Amino acid sequence: MKNLKIASIPGDGIGNEVVPAAIKVLETIANIHGGMKFDFTHFPYGCEYYLENGAMMAEDGLERLKDFDGIFLGAVGNAKLVPDHVSLWGLLIKIRREFEQVINIRPAKVLKGVKSPLVNPKDFDLIVVRENSEGEYSSVGGRIYQGEDELAIQNNIFSRKATERAMRYAFELALKRKKHVTSATKSNGIVYSMPFWDEVFKDVSKDYPTVDTDSQHIDALSAFFITHPDKFDVIVASNLFGDILTDLGAAIMGSIGVAPAANINVNGKYPSMFEPVHGSAPDIIGKGIANPLGQIWTAKMMLDHFGEEELGNLLLAAIESVTSAGILTPDLGGIHTTEEVTVEIIRKLANY
Structure with missing residues (x-):
């Protein structure tokens, strides 16, 4: 069985809502379709961490992260708490540069049911x-x-x-x-x-x-x-x-909330990092309406990176099955919550 050690960094704002949602989806895939197991370790790095510690991550943060198979990041930034150039260069860009994540890839396609x-x-x-x-x-x-x-x-x-x-x-x-x-x-x-x-x-x-x-x-x-x-x-x-x-x-x-991304280390020395394109969306924090699709599609990219392209394609099919059924968050013109969209994707995966 493939056992993948993943560092989870929800970060700021809605990252703390969509990362747990995507982790549930990944754990469902592992449980239902077998052959792999995810071992997530949570790191509380972000703007709140900065306010308490004077830095966006622990002094030995990179040392702690370097031996993971991958990094699953939510969002970075809260300009009301920490200037953007401080938050980005102290966490996101620091990881990209120090871990030699020299390629960034971002797909864009028409999702069924998304206008x-x-x-x-x-x-x-x-x-x-x-x-x-x-x-x-x-x-x-x-x-x-x-x-x-x-x-x-x-x-x-x-x-x-x-x-x-x-x-x-x-x-x-x-x-x-x-x-x-x-x-x-x-x-x-x-x-x-x-x-x-x-x-x-x-x-x-x-x-x-x-x-x-x-x-x-x-x-x-x-x-x-x-x-x-x-x-x-x-x-x-x-x-x-x-x-x-x-x-x-x-x-x-249709929404920046659906867009995924991957920061790829090509030499194998350090882990790659997977993050949605969207930011921390401070205007909707805690409302339960953050779109989880960008983070879940990012999980698909992580599966692809680990050679699990069949499971990645299955996950994207589940996403499109849900969107085509009109189960959408408000940013896409829908009425559904983060949890409702996530639960429905999990239900689709269980039925494949």
Whole structure:
């Protein structure tokens, strides 16, 4: 039996509502379909932890987390308690960087029964591969002078190693899908990093002759996400461009509450981390109406990562069975609670 040790970090806000819901779903899959067992260990890291301890996680937090098979994260952030740059860099980004989670992947597709804001979404099914370690989010730069002479400098770092790594991941993923990769660029306006990005993309594509490619400037690509999302398969993007595109992908699905994500360590030295795209949603904390689908779909991605793709597909089928039956939380136009949606998904899984 496969025994998977998972670090659970519900984090802030609705993370404390949707993570327990998704854990119940994962435990149901393990109990019903056998062959695996989840061993969850809870860590109370987040903004409340910061207020008590002066840090978003324990001083030896990374040491505690490094030997787990995976990290299941809920949400990070509560700007009323802790500035966002402190909370994110003290927990989420700290884990991503220190555990070399160099790839971020986020799918977006039409879910049965979920109304897209697009008039005709045409059953789009795409996935964004985001370079997750450098690019526009590189912590290189500084501020000097005061008053009207004050100056801020932010350096974007693009290495061939990291750029090529993200692109190869995208091409390998495309081989399992519709064999098409789109590169998100802006080489007509960003004169050094983006032409470099284009060159690496062209070089890597030569090793994948069966995969079709195209390159789109990020502004046009964002528009095409609205007008023709069905035209895309795998999109590979820099850290910032990928971040923006995936929030847009969540929006055209109908709610950011349904969008999943995975931060992948590709060298096996550290665990990968799985988190929904949504934030802590302070406006609905404690109301019992948080959408659990993003966290549960994230659980599906975790199953896929551990080689349990059949169970992952079964879970996604259960999600769509529930949404197609109209069992939806208010963000999707429904009237159901977090618990009701979760219980129904568990019931569907039990009947497969």
